[in-house]
Amino acid sequence: MRAIYKLTKSKFAKRVFFLFIGAFLMAIGLEIFLVPNKIMDGGIVGISIILSHVTGVKLGLFLFFLNVPFFFIGYKQIGKTFAVSTLFGITVMSLATIFFHPVPAFTDDNLLATVFGGIILGAGVGLVIRYGGSLDGTEILAIIMNRQLPFTVGEIIMFFNIFIFGIGGFVFGWDRAMYSILAYFIAFKTIDIVIEGLDQSKSVWIISDKDDAIAKALMARLGRGVTYLKGEGAYTGDDKKVIFCVISRLEEAKLKLIVEEIDPSAFLAVADIAEVRGGRFKKKAIH
Incomplete structure (x- = not known):
């Protein structure tokens, strides 16, 4: 925790604010656009969506408890500031998904849900990454595995997501799996825009x-x-x-x-x- 407090008060407040907004946006993208239409994201979030659908347990609980182990891995392997920022973001995201769960979906049009859900989710993830955190343990695992394996971080994440979307195809149907891949691609491009800026x-x-x-x-x-x-x-x-x-x-x-x-x-x-x-x-x- 000390690493974060080396920041000035204004910078620390700015980081906390944008981490909160980013996690909040991801929760909106999930619970108000994607999940009600049975459209997934990749990584631990995707696994959480599948488990929540199968068991009936609230999505926020799976998001928190499945990501917590990666918080401890990140704390030891990547750094304290990153780990604490990640834990804060995951906590906000998990609580926000529970809060938004009763809210009806904005649209039942699958394409609109895919596009706008992907954009909002990507904007949220991009903000969290830009301000030093992560909202999905898969990224942390991929960074660590990259040190031992002859694959890039992106390739490792892609392998995980192919497996997760494949399972999603059996659970939700292959049309939903294809919508999920489209949402993931849109989110991925939005993340790049948020991190690098529109005026590159x-x-x-x-x-x-x-x-x-x-x-x-x-x-x-x-x-x-x-x-x-x-x-x-x-x-x-x-x-x-x-x-x-x-x-x-x-x-x-x-x-x-x-x-x-x-x-x-x-x-x-x-x-x-x-x-x-x-x-x-x-x-x-x-x-």
């Missing part, structure tokens, strides 16, 4: 004999700062200036146009960036 940043590397002209044009026409990196051609041994710049997703096309106008033969590489902090990334006003 991109890093750009440019190598050109007209480096000064390109750098000045980027600063003048995009309002972005640029940095020169020292490079050397491996074949020729010539010294090169490498232009490095960080732009928003919407500025990529304009940057390419600027480079093309000045030096059509310039080397240009563009890559996605999940997060940008510090420095002078904020755009300067162009007069």
Whole structure:
């Protein structure tokens, strides 16, 4: 618990707030959209939905007690802050699903339930991950197994989910299993958007004999700062200036146009960036 309290009070309050909102949103996605229409999520949540349907026991109880063992694993293997944030999120999610259980579904249209349930659930999970926690023990197990097995975390989670959705097909019917896979895919993409943001940043590397002209044009026409990196051609041994710049997703096309106008033969590489902090990334006003 001490690890969390190293945060300032405002940052700690912000983390708790968004962990709460994220877990609350996941409960809404489950109990008001997916579960009433017999549509599943993956992981421990999916197992909990199946067990709740078969036994008649409230979903929130399974969500809590099946995830608690992974809290202790996470505490030892990943870190205290992550484990405490996860326990808080799982507790809120479990209690919220019990609270929302009597509330009737917003829609009985399977496609609408799948799409909106997946979006809301993904937004909730994304917020919790962004602020240092997890709402499903499968992710923790996959991180630990990844250290021992020649598979990525994503591959391990995918294997678990294929197995879980397969069981769901026998319990709820194969049409519901297919809706569940669609909901899972929608949630997965929503998680990416929440974690990385809608205005995703991109890093750009440019190598050109007209480096000064390109750098000045980027600063003048995009309002972005640029940095020169020292490079050397491996074949020729010539010294090169490498232009490095960080732009928003919407500025990529304009940057390419600027480079093309000045030096059509310039080397240009563009890559996605999940997060940008510090420095002078904020755009300067162009007069």
